[in-house]
Amino acid sequence: MATMKDVAHRAGVSTATVSRALSGVADAVRPATRERVLQAVAELAYHPNHLPRNMRQRSSRTLGLVITDIANPFFTAIVRGCEDVAQSQGYSFLLANTDEDAAKEEQTLRTMASERVAGVILASADEASEPIRRLLGSRIPVVALDRRIDGVAVDTVTSDNDSGAYDATKHLLDLGHERIGLVAGPETISSMRERTAGYTRALRSHGITETLVSAGDLRERSGYTATLQLLDLPEPPTAIFSANNLMTIGVLAALRERGLSVPDEISLIGFDDLPTAELLQPPLTVVAQPTYQLGARAAELLLQRVRNPDAPVQEIVLAPQLVLRASTGPLRG
Amino acid sequence: MATMKDVAHRAGVSTATVSRALSGVADAVRPATRERVLQAVAELAYHPNHLPRNMRQRSSRTLGLVITDIANPFFTAIVRGCEDVAQSQGYSFLLANTDEDAAKEEQTLRTMASERVAGVILASADEASEPIRRLLGSRIPVVALDRRIDGVAVDTVTSDNDSGAYDATKHLLDLGHERIGLVAGPETISSMRERTAGYTRALRSHGITETLVSAGDLRERSGYTATLQLLDLPEPPTAIFSANNLMTIGVLAALRERGLSVPDEISLIGFDDLPTAELLQPPLTVVAQPTYQLGARAAELLLQRVRNPDAPVQEIVLAPQLVLRASTGPLRG
DNA sequence: TTGTAGGCGTTATCAA
DNA sequence: TTGATAACGCCTACAA
Numbered sequence A, B: 001m002a003t004m005k006d007v008a009h010r011a012g013v014s015t016a017t018v019s020r021a022l023s024g025v026a027d028a029v030r031p032a033t034r035e036r037v038l039q040a041v042a043e044l045a046y047h048p049n050h051l052p053r054n055m056r057q058r059s060s061r062t063l064g065l066v067i068t069d070i071a072n073p074f075f076t077a078i079v080r081g082c083e084d085v086a087q088s089q090g091y092s093f094l095l096a097n098t099d100e101d102a103a104k105e106e107q108t109l110r111t112m113a114s115e116r117v118a119g120v121i122l123a124s125a126d127e128a129s130e131p132i133r134r135l136l137g138s139r140i141p142v143v144a145l146d147r148r149i150d151g152v153a154v155d156t157v158t159s160d161n162d163s164g165a166y167d168a169t170k171h172l173l174d175l176g177h178e179r180i181g182l183v184a185g186p187e188t189i190s191s192m193r194e195r196t197a198g199y200t201r202a203l204r205s206h207g208i209t210e211t212l213v214s215a216g217d218l219r220e221r222s223g224y225t226a227t228l229q230l231l232d233l234p235e236p237p238t239a240i241f242s243a244n245n246l247m248t249i250g251v252l253a254a255l256r257e258r259g260l261s262v263p264d265e266i267s268l269i270g271f272d273d274l275p276t277a278e279l280l281q282p283p284l285t286v287v288a289q290p291t292y293q294l295g296a297r298a299a300e301l302l303l304q305r306v307r308n309p310d311a312p313v314q315e316i317v318l319a320p321q322l323v324l325r326a327s328t329g330p331l332r333g
Numbered sequence C: 001t002t003g004t005a006g007g008c009g010t011t012a013t014c015a016a
Numbered sequence D: 001t002t003g004a005t006a007a008c009g010c011c012t013a014c015a016a
Helices: A004-011 A015-023 A031-044 A050-057 A073-088 A102-114 A130-137 A161-174 A190-205 A220-231 A245-257 A291-307 B004-011 B015-023 B031-044 B050-057 B073-088 B102-114 B130-137 B161-174 B190-205 B220-231 B245-257 B291-307
Strands: A062-067 A092-097 A119-122 A142-145 A155-159 A180-184 A212-215 A239-242 A267-271 A285-288 A315-318 A321-323 B062-067 B092-097 B119-122 B142-145 B155-159 B180-184 B212-215 B239-242 B267-271 B285-288 B315-318 B321-323
Touching: A004 A015, A004 A031, A015 A031, A050 B050, A062 A073, A062 A102, A062 A291, A073 A092, A073 A291, A073 B073, A073 B092, A092 A102, A092 B073, A102 A119, A102 A130, A119 A291, A130 A142, A142 A291, A155 A161, A155 A190, A155 A291, A161 A180, A161 A190, A161 A239, A161 A267, A161 A285, A161 A321, A180 A190, A180 A220, A180 A245, A212 A220, A220 A239, A220 A245, A239 A245, A245 A267, A291 A315, B004 B015, B004 B031, B015 B031, B062 B073, B062 B102, B062 B291, B073 B092, B073 B291, B092 B102, B102 B119, B102 B130, B119 B291, B130 B142, B142 B291, B155 B161, B155 B190, B155 B291, B161 B180, B161 B190, B161 B239, B161 B267, B161 B285, B161 B321, B180 B190, B180 B220, B180 B245, B212 B220, B220 B239, B220 B245, B239 B245, B245 B267, B291 B315
Parallel strands: A062 A092, A062 A119, A119 A142, A142 A155, A155 A315, A180 A212, A180 A239, A239 A267, A267 A285, B062 B092, B062 B119, B119 B142, B142 B155, B155 B315, B180 B212, B180 B239, B239 B267, B267 B285
Antiparallel strands: A092 B092, A285 A321, B285 B321
């Protein structure tokens, strides 16, 4: 494979000149010289080697993207947003799934640190873990995505989970429901805590203090199980708010299994939209997060931070949106 | 940031010894020495820097994964499969979307070549493009995924598209349908050609030579449009076979819009499963590809190739599976 | 078993 | 505007 030295030799210049000609620093090289270099590049089919450059500059033009599961459509759209922004600015993305496993997350962050990524976007499985703190302590910029990292000053991009959950619950209250079940996520995840808080806040604002909460682990199966528990209550709920997309699918399956017609016998609203939400029976009413934007803003924030490590920490909160379809209806006697 | 030199100094050994102690070559270093090195590593919070290693070895422990759109659930599962295998063998994945755009694909492959990825898994938007040939000509191993690369000997992992499409069409024929519409994908993509071929072959085997084909671009919208065209035929089909998941969603939307009840008035079968296929109304009968396996096998193949560049080219074809749900039914008078 | 020393292919500094 | 040269931090012969 041709090296810069080969190109320099063929063009009759030094490697320094080749480097300047190719790195596009204007005015640094005479047009005629650049021309000769470019021709030599073409003739030798020279492909720049980023490895020495990365080493010399102590950093690669690569970002890390650490999420819990790419198979979750919520993260899928986020990844798209990140990738589009990064690509447009000449950066690549190293992707890793942690499966909500702190050990895997630690391993991944270690590797990315060793690869000297320019920065990391992190939806952390474990907000308080030591490796995260170490990463933050090192010089690698981090943006927390969807999930806050406790007690550390770090750039953050989230949805307004509290107000989204409030809106969802309020919507059900406005339809006359008072016994509203929550299929909640783990309290260890900030976004899930916030959703539970929004739900509780809405109930309180209507003078309701009793909450009907059944917690899951964000996966479909747990939504199914949590729903059955709610339905088996002495006084089951007349409406259910599910705190994430995968669990909502489980909720729907459980309601079907019990032969409950939605929304006639029970209303359902979910946090997070689903690609096929409109085609489900009934079309699902949801609080949709601006997932693509979430990813895009996170990538922008990270690249800003890479360029300007000492800028003040930013926190971006995007507004979720209530999408009314047909899975919620007025309370029936 | 601490370097190996710092560690060597603190442990009172040479950098060569540190390198040996850390790279885990057994018997190369005395246990007591290794102990001292490890302690120095801990004390200095030394994190290995892969950049010089990559440079020295002329390759990174990173693989490229080039697909058309991560937001398509088909690719999502594939990515999961790739990532799991790669991670288990100490490799990371650089992800890029091409949006079926040959120029973007070229740019991406160029970057990955410059990053000296150890290999690339490629679902190509343009099977015949020059940059691909150049990449194949260089020393970077490539595995073609889902889509063949014409006229080049390259490791390939695909589903058996022809027989999957044959099975889908045969299923409809067995139900008594004779006017079967195909919502096809672009002929430029090998897997789509194969699906059209399987459809045609099944019809022929039942003595039917007239095909009802309307082509789309794999996106939801085009499935919708193609379906309307089929329905507006003087003699519309009594069943539709849709050649990919996103288009199937569009087909369903079009059928709904026309008020056609599925499967009573028209049957529908799709290629590719959908995460919520069971929850759709009606639950969708599909030919499901083993997507996770597709990704996992591709990553395995690529890593084999990385280790053994001169092994014979392999072609892996996985069997898709007919998943009977409720969107197909017998032909009604 | 350990150390010395050279080199990987760029970029950056400094001088011309 | 260009060239010579010294890093960058690790790995690996080769020597001890």
